[in-house]
Amino acid sequence: MTRRTAPPRIVLDARVLRGAPGGVATVVAALVDHLPALAPDVPFVLLRHPGARGPLSRAPNVTEWLVSGDPNHPDSLLRLGAWLHKRLGPDDLFHAPYRVLPLGAPAKSVLTMHDVMQIACPELVFPNPLLRVLLAPYWSAAIRSSIRRAGRILAVSEHSKGDTIRVDPASAPRVRVTPLGVDPVFAPLDASEALARTEHLVPAGRRFFLVLGGGYPNKNHAAAVLAFARAFTTADDLHLVIIQRERTFPAELEAALRATGLLSRVHVQSRVGLSALVGLYARAEALIFPSLYEGFGLPVLEAMACGCPVVCSSLTSVPEVAGDAALVRDPRDLDALAGALRAVAKDEALRLDLKARGLARAARFRWEDTAKQTLDAYREIAPWIP
Known part of the structure; x- marks a missing residue:
């Protein structure tokens, strides 16, 4: 040629x-x-x-x-x-x-x-x-x-x-x-629309935290499971939904689930469509993002743009993305993560503040x-x- x-x-x-x-x-x-x-x-x-x-x-x-x-x-x-x-x-x-x-x-x-x-x-x-x-x-x-x-x-x-x-x-x-x-498709939904998009995944009336990302070791999903278990051992009304795009149910996650004894309240999906993901962000108590290493951390912005509070890692690029609009914790400290999850679950004023801060933060990207x-x-x- x-x-x-x-x-x-x-x-x-x-x-x-x-x-x-x-x-x-x-x-x-x-x-x-x-x-x-x-x-x-x-x-x-x-x-x-x-x-x-x-x-x-x-x-x-x-x-x-x-x-x-x-x-x-x-x-x-x-x-x-x-x-x-x-x-x-x-x-x-x-x-x-x-x-x-x-x-x-x-x-x-x-x-x-x-x-x-x-x-x-x-x-x-x-x-x-x-x-x-x-x-x-x-x-x-x-x-x-x-x-x-x-x-x-x-x-x-x-x-x-x-x-x-x-x-x-x-x-x-x-x-x-x-x-x-962050794509404009990630935006707040009213409660009825969010439920219509996600009821096949999470029944109406169920409160849940959300975890998202490929199931690789850097995503540290096992820590999210263990921190959730530590925070809500007896809170039968709270669930954990994990969306893993790759390596669904890796060995370290399965071990963490068995160790918690909370298998009935932890739900793992291989992937969901974009419309349903926006609905999950809109309904979740918070996104848990305990990554050990990220180049950026797009789910943090996506969640914020949907009005979802965020509990995220203090390591690598994640605090740079989250700014002051999330509860930033050391992802290796399960007590710190669990404390942040309890605070979000119990404090409506905190959730509303994180939602407002997150929407403003996401709008900058x-x-x-x-x-x-x-x-x-x-x-x-x-x-x-x-």
């Missing part, structure tokens, strides 16, 4: 958009939705996985190239760069939004760093020691190489920026913070701002972008 030199294009790897939920997919979807409209005279190319349903964008300045594989697979690191080299001109810009930049990627490349867990705390990514020995060295080398080669690095939080610079101090001048946003800051970073290495 003949290399094209004009007009220059922005090429975004959007292969993660093929139905699976998660923070990276949410970020990429927001960029796809907002970037083309912010730069209507710029041609955009989206790398779309063959398994994705239909076009990812209908914007007039967007075309799509079908490319198989996953952005975080070693094959993308080793081979995608050569494939791009044959198709991109010298002024085209490439954005890799999943912490790995393909070898041989264009000189004008942008990398999104959500976190560096594989380097900072590999035990939370690879709890199996054998897999850790096998996989952690690859991820460490891939991430370090990607940071070193990227023209600009977009960190999703100040904490992510700091971790990136700790991995590679020479990257500091190239790192920009582009905080994430908009995907359009994320896209604008992303475009500003693009311009630093591609000044042809108007």
Whole structure:
């Protein structure tokens, strides 16, 4: 294929958009939705996985190239760069939004760093020691190489920026913070609408706390279970609903459930639809988010935007996102977590205050701002972008 030199294009790897939920997919979807409209005279190319349903964008300045594989697979690191080299001109810009930049990627490349867990705390990514020995060295080398080669690095939080610079101090001048946003679909609902969306999951009249996220060790869901049990051993009217997108019912969670003796009041779902999730946020006493490591922590914002009080971790990026609008506790301190849960359950004035603070806090995070800051970073290495 003949290399094209004009007009220059922005090429975004959007292969993660093929139905699976998660923070990276949410970020990429927001960029796809907002970037083309912010730069209507710029041609955009989206790398779309063959398994994705239909076009990812209908914007007039967007075309799509079908490319198989996953952005975080070693094959993308080793081979995608050569494939791009044959198709991109010298002024085209490439954005890799999943912490790995393909070898041989264009000189004008942008990398999104959500976190560096594989380097900072590999035990939370690879709890199996054998897999850790096998996989952690690859991820460490891939991430370090990607940071070193990227023209600009977009960190999703100040904490992510700091971790990136700790991995590679020479990257500091190239790192920009582009905080994430919250979709307008996350908004308060009246009680009848929230119940209509969720009664099949949680019966009417049942009070419950909510836990959400992939069932990986860093999410620390077992601590949420143990803190709930410590707070409400005899409170038969209070339940715990856990939505785990991946690794549903991992061994550490099952052990925690058995240890509490409260199996009848703890309910685990593999996933729920977006409409039902908004309803669960609207009905919950609070979101419990005891993560040990986050690059950002989108569920905190989603809950706040729905008027749901939040009890969250004091570690890594989570307090940066929560600000003064949540009860922030050390997620390793079960007594502290349990005390916060009891306070929310018993104190209506506290719940109302957290709701008001959360709504105001969430309103400060908009995907359009994320896209604008992303475009500003693009311009630093591609000044042809108007």
